[in-house]
Amino acid sequence: MSAVPSPSSFVPAADAERLAALERFDILDTPAEPAFDRIAHLVRLIFEVETALVTMIDAHRQWYKAALGTSLTEVPLGDSFCQYTLAAAKPLVVPDASLDARFSVNRHVTAPDGIRFYAGVPLVTSDKQIIGTICAIDRTPRSFSERELAILCELAEVVMSELELRQLATSDGLTGIATRRAFKAEAEKYVALARRHRSQLSVVTFDVDHFKKVNDAYGHAGGDMVLKAITRAAQDGLRKSDLLGRLGGEEFAAVLPDADAAAAMAVAEKLRYAFRGLDFPGSRPPIKVTASFGVATLDPGRDDLDSVLLKADEALYEAKRSGRNKSLAWRGATTATVADPVDRRRVLKAGRLVFNARRSTLDCTVRALWENGAEIQVASPADIPEEVTLEVVSSGHSWDARVVQRRPTSLELAFG
Incomplete structure (x- = not known):
């Protein structure tokens, strides 16, 4: 050894x-x-x-x-x-x-x-x-x-x-819709077009509530049957111009071009009711499923795909935390979701937080950088003070920063 x-x-x-x-x-x-x-x-x-x-x-x-x-x-x-x-x-x-x-x-x-x-x-x-x-x-x-x-x-x-x-792969083997990677590649084009023309675009993310219980009770065959039915119902409820993708497991997303917040919320509610009404003949006891939805609208002057997806995900997680089987629109403001997408760069870099008069350090992963801030992942954000120094190990750059947003495993920092 x-x-x-x-x-x-x-x-x-x-x-x-x-x-x-x-x-x-x-x-x-x-x-x-x-x-x-x-x-x-x-x-x-x-x-x-x-x-x-x-x-x-x-x-x-x-x-x-x-x-x-x-x-x-x-x-x-x-x-x-x-x-x-x-x-x-x-x-x-x-x-x-x-x-x-x-x-x-x-x-x-x-x-x-x-x-x-x-x-x-x-x-x-x-x-x-x-x-x-x-x-x-x-x-x-x-x-x-x-x-x-x-x-x-x-x-x-x-x-x-x-x-x-x-x-x-570009098509998901089970559902036939776009894979996570293919969805994001195509969605980037939708977002670029909306930003160029300053047109409306919304994103709806959703996942099946308590999907693990379905797999536990009915096996993976039962779970696969649910995911296929959810996909068909979503395709029936969306326009041909909309983009639907499976992000992984029971998580899905749809990009709705030329759809404002009200129209996107109406779509989310339409899908939610459709999923709730799905029947699965032959299942004993009968399978019944619901889903939670997050809705966000692109700010064409400020958002990129990652930031509008982050908005929708935050709304989705709020829907799940507040009882599930509901649709919620994003309401809030975070550094990551208002940073100029021209400046905001998605990265995966090694970082280090320095605090407590440089007596304490903590490794982190930098997930995004922009002119005046960063999004980082840490093991436990709770004990990190409001003011820190962020160092990027590979480049030697460092910034004095303050914490402006705390999530369960991540922080958003504002520089200066």
Whole structure:
């Protein structure tokens, strides 16, 4: 194990090429999907371990695309076993973490029934960048043969093949509508046209309420039946000029050109009632579904696609928090959604927050930059003070900033 460097000897967060490769797949913070869940399930079945993960690693965290055997959805990179897998750029096996000096004081090891066994394999892109890992984890010490490690490496290749294929696909295999990537590429054209002509454009985002309960009760076949029916109902309720896409899992979005806020809200309500009235003959007990909707209208002089989608998502999350099965329009003002889209650049860069008279630092991931501010992701925004310094590791730039918006895992900063 001594060949694996310690975290102090590398700075994965500063690896701009690796983060650019991760950004290319546009998978961070997307919903769970059966293809990756099945791979995690195979890890548990083959190796008879308690926990199986398919993860992505950005500048400050390890995020779980698929996770079986844990309720966590992400961990800070500094707490993860996979930081060593990333540092070594090769598979890592830890037979008993309590006897390994690198992990024996890790909180996931010292906790009651903590981790003992770990095996992790990097997810490597075609251009040799590591974007994540596939892991087998258990609370009991155990050995891991060369054959078992070879199987885990093959499963890592399966994950990467799935990711690479998704980059090529334009139509979702289940519903037939645009994939997340294809939807966003086409939606950019709609937005550019609306901005050029200063015309109306609205976005509606929606997802199926409590979809996991459908899958749990009726299996993935039942869930697939619901998603297909939702798609057909949405297509029936939209105009031919509208653009519909599946963003992942049970999440969808529609771009409505030449539609103001009132027209978009009317469309959302039309779809909501249509979904609520769907029948699924043969299901016992009968399947009934509802959906929550977020509506936002483009400000052609200020918004780009990312910012108007952010508005709609914020409205959607508010609808879900306030009881679900409702449509809400975005109402608010955030730096990210009023920044000039000419200046606002979507990025994935390593960042560091400095505060407490430079005595405290915290790694973060910079998701967008503009002339007077930034959007960053952090593990826990709650304890970060109002005034900070943001440093971008790869470029050496830094800005004094104040926090103007706090979300569960992100902050918006205003410079100066």
